[in-house]
Amino acid sequence: MRILGIDPGLQCTGFGVIDTEGAALHYVASGTIQTSPKNGALLPERLKILFDGISEVVKRYQPEASVCEIVFVNVNPQATLLLGQARGCCLTALVANGLPVAEYTALQLKKAVVGYGRADKAQMQEMVKRLLQLPGLPGKDAADALGLAITHAQVSRTMQAINKVSPLQARTHAAYKGGRNY
Numbered sequence: 001m002r003i004l005g006i007d008p009g010l011q012c013t014g015f016g017v018i019d020t021e022g023a024a025l026h027y028v029a030s031g032t033i034q035t036s037p038k039n040g041a042l043l044p045e046r047l048k049i050l051f052d053g054i055s056e057v058v059k060r061y062q063p064e065a066s067v068c069e070i071v072f073v074n075v076n077p078q079a080t081l082l083l084g085q086a087r088g089c090c091l092t093a094l095v096a097n098g099l100p101v102a103e104y105t106a107l108q109l110k111k112a113v114v115g116y117g118r119a120d121k122a123q124m125q126e127m128v129k130r131l132l133q134l135p136g137l138p139g140k141d142a143a144d145a146l147g148l149a150i151t152h153a154q155v156s157r158t159m160q161a162i163n164k165v166s167p168l169q170a171r172t173h174a175a176y177k178g179g180r181n182y
Contacts, residue, residue: 001156002028004063005149006054006094007141008071008087011035013050014141017061018132020153027132029061030142043082047089054093066099067152069106069144102152109144112151 007014012035017028033053035046058066071087074080094101107117114127125143129136131150138146 001065001153002061002063003149003152004057004061004066004094004099005145005147005152006066006068006090007144007148008050008069008083008090009141010046010050010082010086012141013053013086013090014139014143014145015054015057016138016142016144016146016149017057017063018146018149018153020157023157025132025150025153027134027146029057030138030146032139032141033057043085047085050086050089051093051096054090055097058094058097058099063099065102065152065156066094067102067104067148068094069109069148070103072106102156104148104151104155106144109147109151112154113147 001020003018003020005014005016005018007016013033014030015033016030019026019028033050035041035049037046041049068087068090071080071083074083091101104112110119110124111117113119113131114123116123119127121140121143124147125137125140128134128138128143128146128150132146137143
């Protein structure tokens with residue numbers, strides 16, 4: 001299965017694509033989609049850049065599933081609102097391109113990849129590098145996106161095994177300690 005991970009952000013949205021064969025994980029691609037208010041782009045234009053960028057990634061790599069990070073509440077309410085709008089744009093792009101979307105929190109991501117929910121960015125980068133056998137460290141946002149794809153690969157395997165033993169409804173069995181899967 002090919003999985004696309006998205007780490008949403010208004011200035012920098014990370015993406016990561018992996019292939020899974022059983023328990024084996026294979027790196028396909030990763031990068032970032034940048035938007036900046038410095039060039040005079042207003043919020044709606046920046047959101048369109050995100051939408052178009054994610055749509056291009058989906059068309060180029062043709063994933064079968066996608067996963068997006070559930071954002072946390074910042075101290076600054078304005079920053080939280082802007083991040084929420086960027087995340088909504090990312091989700092809309094994924095759904096508009098016909099992908100099923102799973103969602104995990106940063107805590108779930110870090111626990112699944114690093115084994116510690118309060119791991120820092122450098123630890124995430126190093127574990128993603130090791131798990132995907134990359135020659136160098138991926139960028140911070142790309143590492144988070146790849147980590148989300150890895151998390152979903154691990155969780156979906158487990159959920160499929162559970163479903164074989166006891167079939168459950170999709171919305172019920174996809175709850176991974178508060179994560180969501182649609």
